[in-house]
Amino acid sequence: MSGATAKFSSSYHLAAALRREPDPAAALRLFLSPTPTAAAGPSSSPAPPFRYSLRCYDIIVCKLAAARLFPAMESVLARLPSSLRPREPLLCRVISAYGRARLPAAARRAFAHPAFPAPRTARALNTLLHALLACRAPLPELLSECRGSGIHPDACTYNILMRAAVADSGSVDNACLLFDEMLQRGIAPTVVTFGTLVTAFCEAGRLEEAFKVKEVMSLQYNIRPNAHVYASLMKALCEKGKVDDAHRLKEEMVSNSEPLVDSGAYATLARALFRLGKKGDVVSLLEEMKEKGIKVGREVHNSMIAGFCEDEGDLDAAFVALGDMQKGGCKPDSVSYNTLVGGLCKMGRWRDASELVEDMPRRGCRPDVVTYRRLFDGICDAGGFSEARRVFNEMVFKGFAPSKDGVRKFVGWIEREGDAASLESVLCQLASVNALESSEWEKAMSGVLHDPAEQKIVKLLDNLRLA
DNA sequence: CTAGGGTTAG
Structure with a gap:
């Protein structure tokens, strides 16, 4: 009995410790050897490892997925005893992590992973479709995934497919065809469906049709346009220079819908x-929000930071806006920092930008692809190539691919230095983040391959492509 | 953390 309690409590404590550990690698070590010192009581002989709860697996897999430590994550999944059947939410997290990392094949494999109970539901399928969409998979691939699965699509499935249709063909018409198909199959469109259509028409510059959808949804389907619908329409109006119309639409939005916080x-x-x-x-806009009891959200703060950085060129004011954001109880996110990084770089202050990026983890925000790309591009633009080399190493190590533009400048510098060994290692690093296959990139490279190291590198490239 | 928008890149 007490043994059972101890076991339970060990697994419970491990779960708590895993949850508390911010560093995913450290969490993994904890997971792999959970009983170093403190857990071993005076009387305990070399304790057999207690049974891990599903909870422990949940936590560690989620942490590793979020940190993109995929090999480690897969090995943990492989260690799952068959008695433990993780539930679908975990599967969905794994799939979407692969989607965010732009690894479509891995997302598909995860969807079929035997550790998860069959049959798959529409929810898992939709997660996979969304991941494939994030990987820019063409619509036909998504459709065949649907057919192959034998799962009944729901409204969410169609909403994703409609997004994919727009992303793929760039035309709204295929999305409209899917909309018709969904009606024919008796699947009721939701407010999201209409929001998707509105956005699609807006992005195509077809504002009249976008407004028509707004009308149809409320008159024929009795679904009220929500903040998403209004946001798309207002953005489109602003882009057309019709800021006053956007202002009026905002008035309508505020008077129309109650739950608009x-x-x-x-x-x-x-x-x-x-x-x-x-x-x-x-x-006055901010004052209005305060009056109406609408919380000034993260996006509003970020748009002000962007305004100060890009429209006003006033970095001091931008940092003040960042401070106001925190005072207002809003935690700055990567968008906030990325905007500042870009602003600093644009002013030639890439050393400050570098410092800010280094400080981000301490401020509770992980640098993302955009962070590194902007920093790397900014440093390359300014010719600070030895710092660029450091940033390059760091970003590649974290699995982020630099922009083509940055790579071109960076490689150009290495070429001028005439350092073949360095070039070779940069190629390997680029390959490791799948940044080696674009034709654009090859063009950038073609001017570089003319010294004695050429043959070697060409061979290396061939090998990398085969892999 | 099954889907849509708004703030940063492309």
């Missing part, structure tokens, strides 16, 4: 006003 649409307006140099109007 959503500040997203305000972000568009704020940024548009910044672009027009109307900072004063932004101030």
Whole structure:
């Protein structure tokens, strides 16, 4: 009995410790050897490892997935005893982590992973479709995934397919065909479906049709346009220079819908006003939000940071805005920092940008692809190549591919240095983040391969392509 | 953390 309690409590404590550990690699070590010192009581002989709870697996897999430590994550999944059947939410997390990392084949493999109980539901299928969409898989591939699965599509499935249709063909018409098909199959469109259509028409610049969808949804389907719908329409109006119309639409939005504590649409307006140099109007916009009890959300803060960085060129004000954001109870995210990094780089202050990026983890924000790309590009633009080399190593180590533009400049520098060994290692690093196959990139390389190391590197390239 | 928007790149 007490043994059972001890076991339970060990697994429980391990789960708590895993959850507490911010460093995923450290969490993994904890997971692999959970009983180093403290756990071993005075009377305990070399304790047999207690049975891990599903919870422990959940936590460690999620942590590793979020940190993109995929090989480690897979090995943990492989260690799952067959008595433990992790549930679908975990599967969905794994699939979408692969989607975010742009690894479609891995996402498919995860979907079929035997550790998870069959049969798959529409939810898992939809997660896979969404991951494939994130990987820019063409629509036909998504469709065949649907057919092959034998799972009944739901509204969510169609919403994803419609997004994919727009992303793939760039035309709204295929999305409309899918909409018709969904009606024929008796699947009721949701507010998301209409929001997707509105956005699609807006992105295509077809504002009249976008507004028509808004009308149809409320008149024929009795579904009220929500903040998403308004945000898309307002953004499109702002892009056409019709900021006053966007303003009027915002009035309608506020008077129309009750549960609008959503500040997203305000972000568009704020940024548009910044672009027009109307900072004063932004101030009254913020006051209006306060009056109406709408919380000034992250996006609004970020759009102001962007306004100060890009429209005003006033980095000091941008940092003040960052401080206001925190004071307002809003945690800056990578968008906030990325904007500042870009702003600093644009002013030639890449050393400050570098420092800011280094400070991000301490501030509770992980640098992402965009962070590194902007920093790397900025440093390369300014010719700070030895710092660029450091950033390059760091980003590649974390699995992020640099932009083509940055790579071109960076490789050009190495060429001028005439350092073949360095070039070779940069190639390997690029290959490791799948940044080696674009034709654009090959063009950038073609001018480089002319010294004695050429043959060797060409061979290396061939080998890498085969892999 | 099954789907849509708004703030940063492309």
